[in-house]
Amino acid sequence: MTNSNAKLPLEGNKFLITGITDSGSLALKIAKQVMAEGGTVVCSGLGFTPHHKGLSEKAENFLKKTYASFEETIQKELGSDVETFPLDVTLDDCMEEFGKELLKKNIQLDGYLHSIAMDKTIRPGSTVKPLLDVTKEEFFQAMDVSAYSLIALTRSLVNCNVLKNNASILALSYIGGEFITQHPYKNIGVAKAALERIVKELAFELGKSKNMKVNAIRFSAYTGSKAGSAIQGLQEACDFSHDQSPLGNAQPEDLAYESAYLLRPYGRVTGTIRYVDGGYHIRG
Ligand SMILES: NC(=O)c1ccc[n+]([C@@H]2O[C@H](COP(=O)([O-])OP(=O)(O)OC[C@H]3O[C@@H](n4cnc5c(N)ncnc54)[C@H](O)[C@@H]3O)[C@@H](O)[C@H]2O)c1
Numbered sequence: 001m002t003n004s005n006a007k008l009p010l011e012g013n014k015f016l017i018t019g020i021t022d023s024g025s026l027a028l029k030i031a032k033q034v035m036a037e038g039g040t041v042v043c044s045g046l047g048f049t050p051h052h053k054g055l056s057e058k059a060e061n062f063l064k065k066t067y068a069s070f071e072e073t074i075q076k077e078l079g080s081d082v083e084t085f086p087l088d089v090t091l092d093d094c095m096e097e098f099g100k101e102l103l104k105k106n107i108q109l110d111g112y113l114h115s116i117a118m119d120k121t122i123r124p125g126s127t128v129k130p131l132l133d134v135t136k137e138e139f140f141q142a143m144d145v146s147a148y149s150l151i152a153l154t155r156s157l158v159n160c161n162v163l164k165n166n167a168s169i170l171a172l173s174y175i176g177g178e179f180i181t182q183h184p185y186k187n188i189g190v191a192k193a194a195l196e197r198i199v200k201e202l203a204f205e206l207g208k209s210k211n212m213k214v215n216a217i218r219f220s221a222y223t224g225s226k227a228g229s230a231i232q233g234l235q236e237a238c239d240f241s242h243d244q245s246p247l248g249n250a251q252p253e254d255l256a257y258e259s260a261y262l263l264r265p266y267g268r269v270t271g272t273i274r275y276v277d278g279g280y281h282i283r284g
Pocket of ligand 1: 019020021022024045087116117118172173174221222225
């Protein structure tokens with residue numbers, strides 16, 4: 001017999017989901033799971049804003065196209081009542097305005113998903129640049145978007161008073177943040193290492209000061225998203241890890257289930273870098 005009064009785990013909780021670009025985005029699967037567990041979501045997507053100054057026409061068009069794809073995906077996959085906001089995590093003013101906008105709309109968050117990464121030394125169909133060829137600009141761009149943004153966005157949300165005191169923050173990482181993988185991961189691997197270290201520092205700072213939790217998940221290699229499909233040799237690496245893992249590669253649904261669990265506003269799990277990879281990490 002089922003109890004119709006039973007509360008769903010995330011009922012009454014609202015989360016910010018970043019990092020949806022299209023139907024292949026891992027963040028979309030997580031947003032769906034959050035909603036299936038009774039939570040509500042607001043979504044931010046990379047897009048053109050008044051804070052973008054001096055861009056080339058090509059760059060501006062790219063941002064506009066990316067945002068249009070994001071909005072279309074949200075409408076189609078999550079419904080037209082889900083609120084959407086443009087956000088570029090490399091621009092402080094843009095993040096500040098985003099926080100203020102949430103406050104103006106009386107949006108209080110029980111947590112947020114950081115599902116953002118970018119590395120210009122990885123290009124679809126091209127060889128990943130050896131670390132010795134990575135320029136300072138490429139290094140710091142990857143670091144800015146993929147790692148520092150966890151600090152910057154958290155600060156904006158905290159300063160604008162839109163992140164509740166027991167909020168849960170979750171970031172997505174990869175085994176390549178620690179180990180040399182089957183496929184080249186190089187520059188972005190360094191940024192993922194920084195991201196994971198930031199998770200631990202923030203877990204300590206925000207746990208002590210605000211009772212917030214900060215965790216990360218290292219997910220299996222996945223070629224179904226834009227970011228994943230750009231990585232040289234990822235399909236072969238996926239096949240290899242699928243074969244080597246005790247349970248085979250984890251799927252986006254597995255990631256979504258664990259993410260929703262870690263986003264719960266209760267519990268005392270923090271500073272964890274959790275594997276959702278079918279057990280691949282236990283292989284030497
Ligand atoms: N695909 C994989 O194999 C895999 C495995 C483990 C972890 N991850 C991580 O999962 C996360 C999501 O990746 P995905 O595979 O779903 O690919 P994706 O391409 O769908 O997501 C990456 C997102 O980052 C956003 N982004 C890039 N620059 C930004 C900026 N300046 N401001 C705001 N947003 C920006 C993009 O718009 C996009 O939505 C990333 O952190 C990625 O490293 C991916």
